[in-house]
Amino acid sequence: MSFIGTQQKCKACEKTVYPVDQLSADGTAYHKACFRCSHCKGTLKVTLFFVFEIYLYFFV
Structure with missing residues (x-):
């Protein structure tokens, strides 16, 4: 049996x-x-972020 991992x-x-x-x-x-x-390296929450181009930021 082999493990099929996620892609x-x-x-x-x-x-x-x-x-x-x-x-x-x-x-x-x-x-x-x-x-x-991407700016301050702080941990984000799923409900408090936004994406600009390809970068993540805190939603203030």
Whole structure:
């Protein structure tokens, strides 16, 4: 028996995201640790962020 892993890649680091560590925002997969503000590197919440071009930011 072989394990068939996920093909989801984290938008921030481009590494495989496993379901245990996956966070989906705006239809895109991220690692929980990679879901950070591009400017200040603070941890984002799924409800308080916005995307400009390809970068994540706090929604202020």
